[in-house]
Amino acid sequence: MTLVIVLIAVAAVLLVSGGVVVGTRSRRRAPALPRTGAPRPGAPRPPTSPPTSPPVMAATEPETSSTPETQTARPVLRDRLGRARGLLAGYFDQVRGRGGIDEATFEELEEALILADVGVSTTTRVLGDLRDKLRDGALSVTDPPALLQALQDDLASMFEGDVESLAYADGDGPTVWLFVGVNGVGKTTTIGKLALRETRAGRGVVLAAGDTFRAAAGEQLESWAERAGARIVRGSDGADPSSVIFDAVQHAASRGAGLVLADTAGRLHTKVNLMDELRKVRRVAERPPGQLTEVLLVLDATTGQNGVVQARQFTEAVGVTGIVLTKLDGTAKGGVVLAIRSELGLPIKLVGVGEGPADLVVFDPVEFVSALFG
Ligand SMILES: Nc1nc2c(ncn2[C@@H]2O[C@H](COP(=O)(O)OP(=O)(O)O)[C@@H](O)[C@H]2O)c(=O)[nH]1
Numbered sequence: 001m002t003l004v005i006v007l008i009a010v011a012a013v014l015l016v017s018g019g020v021v022v023g024t025r026s027r028r029r030a031p032a033l034p035r036t037g038a039p040r041p042g043a044p045r046p047p048t049s050p051p052t053s054p055p056v057m058a059a060t061e062p063e064t065s066s067t068p069e070t071q072t073a074r075p076v077l078r079d080r081l082g083r084a085r086g087l088l089a090g091y092f093d094q095v096r097g098r099g100g101i102d103e104a105t106f107e108e109l110e111e112a113l114i115l116a117d118v119g120v121s122t123t124t125r126v127l128g129d130l131r132d133k134l135r136d137g138a139l140s141v142t143d144p145p146a147l148l149q150a151l152q153d154d155l156a157s158m159f160e161g162d163v164e165s166l167a168y169a170d171g172d173g174p175t176v177w178l179f180v181g182v183n184g185v186g187k188t189t190t191i192g193k194l195a196l197r198e199t200r201a202g203r204g205v206v207l208a209a210g211d212t213f214r215a216a217a218g219e220q221l222e223s224w225a226e227r228a229g230a231r232i233v234r235g236s237d238g239a240d241p242s243s244v245i246f247d248a249v250q251h252a253a254s255r256g257a258g259l260v261l262a263d264t265a266g267r268l269h270t271k272v273n274l275m276d277e278l279r280k281v282r283r284v285a286e287r288p289p290g291q292l293t294e295v296l297l298v299l300d301a302t303t304g305q306n307g308v309v310q311a312r313q314f315t316e317a318v319g320v321t322g323i324v325l326t327k328l329d330g331t332a333k334g335g336v337v338l339a340i341r342s343e344l345g346l347p348i349k350l351v352g353v354g355e356g357p358a359d360l361v362v363f364d365p366v367e368f369v370s371a372l373f374g
């Protein structure tokens, strides 16, 4: 009799877990389950069991206490772009100080934009257009401040038509946002900040710890899950990243969580392997019930033009829907935003301007360009 009761109890525990390796870092903690290797997505799987207990909604409740995480004041872009503005300000002051507009004015502007990492081809094109407009009368300005204003308007207009908001799926399945990018650019941090934003908006969020290459990556994501009150699905170190993402989607679907934020590794043994792995991850993330609506390439603004090269590689491999540009607070090379937009045609969806939980802002081109111009 005792043996029968024990067997029933064990079966109940297995049903509740559904075979998914889950940790929840809500303030009201759900029972932690041991971490094991996750099965590969191709392997035969038991049917997903319906939850036999009410979903743990504590993980997705918006927070009400006054913890540092609840300090949501949006950082002022102008303050955070101090370095980039500082670089340009010297040049712009010089331009403003001139009596009129001549070839030297354009040379100064060219030098400033290239130093700010706008890139040679974008700089040449933008200044070329401005020169043409002046020559054929489409633009009639005679004083340097008006020329600077025209340049500012032209730069902001490069972003016209961009869809900057992140897309949610229409149907029932959980929305999946996949984050890709090389090591150290800020993928995990960005996911953490977004998890906080989305749980606060009332969404059920599941984080998929798809960077199984480094043990620390999973732990880092776990601490963000804890801050955000999101759930997390992890595999064992070195596990197949696709299987972790597969399990996270299943877990979200079975718990009725609307959003999966999928982390990935930025480095494997060779670059070819990474791109192959990411293609596979993408295929798995697209499988129903998951609905992949965003593949976000995270780029570190401090690496400047190198970001343009990375963006080409990732776009060819996995099809990127938008860019998250991080560390704009720490660089004078903020102009790389313009190079990325004009050379790749990809929308910049979010920018990171610090390491804190609120330091992620929706990209606003007009605000951005005017912050650069002083
Ligand atoms: N200053 C600054 N640091 C950032 C930003 N985003 C990420 N970081 C830092 O960059 C480092 C690498 O971030 P991480 O998320 O681990 O990168 P990952 O390897 O792509 O996942 C960490 O020290 C982060 O705190 C940002 O917008 N500004």
Ligand SMILES: [Mg+2]
Residues within 6 Å of the ligand: 187, 188, 189, 211, 217, 263
């Ligand atoms: Mg990471």
